[in-house]
Each structure stands twice: as structure tokens, then as C-alpha cells.
Amino acid sequence: MPDASAAPQRRVPTWIKVALAVFAVLFVLGALFGRSSEKPVAQPQPAPPATTAAATTTPADPVYRVARVDGDVVVLSDTAGISKTVYVPGIQLATDCYGTETATWAANFLTGHEVTLQSVAEQTGRTLAHVVLTDGTDYAVAALQGGYARFAAGTVTDAYAASLRTAEGAASAAKAGLWGPPCNGSPTTPPVAPPPVTVAPPPASTPKPVTTKPATTQPTEDEDTGTTSAYYPNCAAAKAAGAAPLHRGDPGYRSGLDRDNDGVACE
Structure with a gap:
């Protein structure tokens, strides 16, 4: 009887080896990708700690209504009707020169309006504050x-x-308000120069009228003292009148006609 160990061994076919190798590779790949595709389970997040303090909020500025304004003094009234007086720092309003215009503007600008x-x-016992309209306009700057x-x-x-100096500089450059004449930057009225005093010259002394007495003509010895009814301006007139010649003592004789003074005129 032949020995069984001596019998030839049978070989595994090649295709079986290949099939086994493919299955082995697929198994390994399935194991790897199957684990990585699993979605992790979301862990519950711890709840945030409860807030013990409420968020702080800035209280709004109280609103006042302007009852009256007098330059840098503003009288206010709150919502309860309580009056409050504040002084506006940083400005000196015109009260003398350009004062009327300033008072009118301030009343129109503030009176009756709401401010903060x-x-x-x-x-020193006074409340100082910047007065600001609800639209953000600052009273002093304006x-x-x-x-x-x-x-x-x-x-x-x-x-x-x-900021106040900037506002003032703009007004000064534009010659606005009290920066124009006659104030020229001074809130008080400049002194007015007195008008020149004209000293009237002393009245000229009126000379007293000189009363001249009419000169009395003393008759000369060569003139006719008997009558003055005849007068001849010249010898031609005497001759025309038929009075020539005229002798001293005759009517109309005078020395002016007797050139040679011989007592006979108009010879």
C-alpha cells in the first residue's frame, strides 16, 4: 500500500487567490471609511451664567422750557412748573450799543423753546450751565x-x-452785529464827542453917530452980505444975466469970479 505522505499535494488555483485578496482589500477599506463617515454626536453646551445685574443706561438730560431771557441770564421752567435760573458763562452780551437788537434776538431765539x-x-450761589436747544444749537455759540x-x-x-473764540472770530471778520459801526466791537456805546463850541466874536462896538453942526459961513469982506438971491457960477452966467461986471458989494459978486481981486468981477 503506498504511503499517504508521499501523495502529491494539490495547488490552490490562482483565481481563488486573487478573489480572496480583493475581498480582503474591500474589507479593510470598508472598515476605515465606515468609521470616518460616522457623524459625531453633538455634545450639549453648558448654559451661560445668568446675568445678575441689568445693563446700565444713561438717564436722559431733563428738558426745560425757557420762560424769559435777559442777556446771559435764562429763567427756565421744568415739567412740574418749577422755575430755575441759570447763568450762561463765556459770553458778554451787548446791553448798551446794539442792546435793543440783542434783546430782540435773544427773546426770539430762546423764549418758549425747550432746552437742556x-x-x-x-x-457763588449761582447755577452756571450751557443752554442748548433740542436740535443741538448752543445759545452762547449762536x-x-x-x-x-x-x-x-x-x-x-x-x-x-x-469753540467760542472761533464763533466770535467769524462774526468779527464779517463785521456782524456789534462788530460793525457804530459799536465796532464794543458792547457799550462809544462816547459821543461833544460838538465843537463856536465862540461868537464879541459884538463890535457901534460908534456913536457924530453929530456935525452945519458949518456957519462967515461972510468975508469981499462977499455980498446984503443978499444971497443972486448967484452966478461963472462969468458967462453973469454976463448972460446982464449983471456983469460985478463990483464988490453987488448981488452975485464973489471973490471966485474976481480973478485979479481988484474988486470988479467979470470985467
Whole structure:
């Protein structure tokens, strides 16, 4: 009987080996991509801590209504009808020169309008504040821009003073309001020079009329003293009258006609 170990072994066909290798590769790929395609489960996020304090909000500035304005003094009334007087720093309004125009403008600009107060401060028993209309217009700046006031330093911050000086400079350059004649930048009326005094010359002394007495003609010895009815201006007249010659003592004789003074005229 032949030995079984000596029998020839059978070989596995090649196609079976290839098929097994393909299945092995597909198995490995499926295992890899199958894990990576799995979606991770979302973990629940921890809830944010509860806010214990409410968000802080800036309270709005109280609104006042202007009851009256007198230069840099503004009388206000709040919503409850309580009156409040504030002084506007940084300006000197015209009260003398250009004062009437300034008072009219200020009344129209503020009276009856709603305003808020900025940079409120207490000083020597007075409330100082910038008065601002609800549209953001600053009363002091507007007064300087229109030439109704001059800048007054000493009670405002440097930043605010710079804005006031800019407004004043614009009005000065434009000769607006009190920057024009006759004020020429002065809120007080310039002194008026007195009119020149004309000293009248002293009245000329009227000379007293000189009363001249009529000269009395003393008759000369060569003139006719008996009568003055005959007068001849010349010898031609005497001859024409038939009176020539005239002898001293005859009517009409006179020395003016007796050239040689021999007592006979108009010979």
C-alpha cells in the first residue's frame, strides 16, 4: 500500500487567490471609511451664567422750557412748573450799543423753546450751565456767531473756550452785529464827542453917530452980505444975466469970479 505522505499535494488555483485578496482589500477599506463617515454626536453646551445685574443706561438730560431771557441770564421752567435760573458763562452780551437788537434776538431765539443744560456747575450761589436747544444749537455759540455778544474768559474750559473764540472770530471778520459801526466791537456805546463850541466874536462896538453942526459961513469982506438971491457960477452966467461986471458989494459978486481981486468981477 503506498504511503499517504508521499501523495502529491494539490495547488490552490490562482483565481481563488486573487478573489480572496480583493475581498480582503474591500474589507479593510470598508472598515476605515465606515468609521470616518460616522457623524459625531453633538455634545450639549453648558448654559451661560445668568446675568445678575441689568445693563446700565444713561438717564436722559431733563428738558426745560425757557420762560424769559435777559442777556446771559435764562429763567427756565421744568415739567412740574418749577422755575430755575441759570447763568450762561463765556459770553458778554451787548446791553448798551446794539442792546435793543440783542434783546430782540435773544427773546426770539430762546423764549418758549425747550432746552437742556450742559456742564452744570454751582458757583457763588449761582447755577452756571450751557443752554442748548433740542436740535443741538448752543445759545452762547449762536450769540457770538451773530455778533450779539463778546467772548468772556474765566469760567469755561479750554475746549469750550476755543469753540467760542472761533464763533466770535467769524462774526468779527464779517463785521456782524456789534462788530460793525457804530459799536465796532464794543458792547457799550462809544462816547459821543461833544460838538465843537463856536465862540461868537464879541459884538463890535457901534460908534456913536457924530453929530456935525452945519458949518456957519462967515461972510468975508469981499462977499455980498446984503443978499444971497443972486448967484452966478461963472462969468458967462453973469454976463448972460446982464449983471456983469460985478463990483464988490453987488448981488452975485464973489471973490471966485474976481480973478485979479481988484474988486470988479467979470470985467
